[in-house]
Amino acid sequence: MNKIIQSLLLILIPFYPFWAWLSISLTNRHISLFVIFIFIALAFYLIITQKVRVPKYLIFLILFTIYHLGSVFINNLIPPETNLIYFIFSDVNLFACIIFFVIENTHFEEDFLPKMNKCIFLIVLLSLIVSVIQIKYPTFFLSREVTGNVSNLVYLEQKRIFSIFSWINLNSVGITLPILVSILLSFYDTRTKAYPIIIMSGIVVPFLTKARYVMMSAIIVFSQLFFISKISIRKKIYFILIVISGVIVSINVAKIYNYNIQQVINDRIFEKGTSMASARTRITSFNVFILKFPEHPWFGVGPKTRLDVVQLLRGEAPLIHVGYLSYLYFYGIFGSLFLFLSIFYLLRNAWQIGKKYVFWGCFYGLLSFCFANTTMVYFNFSEIGIILLVIYLRIFNEKLLLESSAV
Numbered sequence: 001m002n003k004i005i006q007s008l009l010l011i012l013i014p015f016y017p018f019w020a021w022l023s024i025s026l027t028n029r030h031i032s033l034f035v036i037f038i039f040i041a042l043a044f045y046l047i048i049t050q051k052v053r054v055p056k057y058l059i060f061l062i063l064f065t066i067y068h069l070g071s072v073f074i075n076n077l078i079p080p081e082t083n084l085i086y087f088i089f090s091d092v093n094l095f096a097c098i099i100f101f102v103i104e105n106t107h108f109e110e111d112f113l114p115k116m117n118k119c120i121f122l123i124v125l126l127s128l129i130v131s132v133i134q135i136k137y138p139t140f141f142l143s144r145e146v147t148g149n150v151s152n153l154v155y156l157e158q159k160r161i162f163s164i165f166s167w168i169n170l171n172s173v174g175i176t177l178p179i180l181v182s183i184l185l186s187f188y189d190t191r192t193k194a195y196p197i198i199i200m201s202g203i204v205v206p207f208l209t210k211a212r213y214v215m216m217s218a219i220i221v222f223s224q225l226f227f228i229s230k231i232s233i234r235k236k237i238y239f240i241l242i243v244i245s246g247v248i249v250s251i252n253v254a255k256i257y258n259y260n261i262q263q264v265i266n267d268r269i270f271e272k273g274t275s276m277a278s279a280r281t282r283i284t285s286f287n288v289f290i291l292k293f294p295e296h297p298w299f300g301v302g303p304k305t306r307l308d309v310v311q312l313l314r315g316e317a318p319l320i321h322v323g324y325l326s327y328l329y330f331y332g333i334f335g336s337l338f339l340f341l342s343i344f345y346l347l348r349n350a351w352q353i354g355k356k357y358v359f360w361g362c363f364y365g366l367l368s369f370c371f372a373n374t375t376m377v378y379f380n381f382s383e384i385g386i387i388l389l390v391i392y393l394r395i396f397n398e399k400l401l402l403e404s405s406a407v
Helices: 002-012 016-027 032-049 056-074 084-089 092-104 112-136 150-157 172-185 194-209 212-222 233-256 261-269 277-295 307-312 323-357 361-372 384-406
Strands: none
Touching (some): 092 384, 112 194, 172 384, 194 212, 194 233, 277 307, 361 384
């Protein structure tokens, strides 16, 4: 069964955007609904056939998922005319818990890691190619979530580019791609032909999204190349040269397609002529949180922004637009603590693996995820970037256990 699980993870997870595209195109259903039942069956098999392990981060994530679903039921937040079973099994938290449980109880063989590295590199390369194509043809490989939803057409007007990831979620490019790049930076040497492509993807794709948090996430994952002492000065200089080359190439490609880079910098980074709308939204969110959080500080109001808060936000955002504050408002101190402890234990484990094996890809990838939620609300552990991150941590933890038992 281990072989089957490894093969499934290898084929399914890195190429998830394309499986999602096939699933929606052929069945009009998101692929997660099919995947969750496959992994539920695998989880039951593992429980029956072996002694299972549940690490601390997963214990707290399971507790948060139970609290989340309970909060939905208690506060009567299930959308009208929604099938209850469909609602539960489409929950991203439940999906993450089940797939993490399977990963944590799977033994990964030595040849799995290099295979997965190649798969991730291929996806990163494809994301770069598709992003460049979308400059000229914005609807190329774009999901119906954008083209079929009038409220999302604003992204087309703003010429935002989602690469291959819109078939999963509109936020996926900003969460998953930085993690993929972070992982690859820990494995590929600067002398390989793949290295410039990884750097280019990590620069070009985030910039084309026009989202500041994606650009900042890219900076965070690249920063590992300067903070890791074992990387030589020569490699750091080489990295800087590649970045400069990447910027020059990006500018020239943009000119060919009449893509106004200066306008992107002015509008999306410096917010010139926009009355600092984004910064104002975060300030308003903070002020509204200070006002409304004390009303239900311990257990929250459930995962939906109430009308009084929406009115206080004055139309600047449909929710408190800072992830940590929004979750404290939704779930209170008690419920949010489960989620925050899960993130803490993942970060601690990633730090320990980084120090032991000089593999910092997971730690900096997680940091980018944590940073993203200071400017948005998207604690989605079912993102393929987070799933891959958990796979890599599991592989290195297995290695650590073997070394410890051999002493």
